[in-house]
Amino acid sequence: MPADTDPEFYSRADAHINLSNGQISKSTRGKVSASMLFGTSRFNAWLSATGFDSAEEMRQGREDTIKFFVAEYEKMLAENLDDYIQNFDRYMKPAK
Incomplete structure (x- = not known):
């Protein structure tokens, strides 16, 4: 961690x-x-809205907000896919 x-x-x-x-x-x-x-x-979306003072301000930050969350999701998905690849048999074919 x-x-x-x-x-x-x-x-x-x-x-x-x-x-x-x-x-x-x-x-x-x-x-x-x-x-x-x-x-x-x-x-x-709600979390992001709490950081703005107006809809216009939020509209102006929209693309940066999307880029941030997409990059974070991509990083986390890649880490989890790698974990499953490395541990596939343990996770997907547990001992009986």
Whole structure:
């Protein structure tokens, strides 16, 4: 864990993952993933809005905001894909 990651970071992430895992029994993995992605984007839009004083100011910062979140998502997705590649058998084919 990077030094600047707060101690509750993974616990919060795991809570979201556990919620999504629980929804898979009533839907498809793709639909659950789409809902989680939408929820994350909606929360991040709200979070971004809290940093602006007006809609015009937010409009002016729109592209930088998108670039920031897309870059963060790409970095996290790449790290998680690499983790699954390195641990594929352990994660996807656990011992019985």
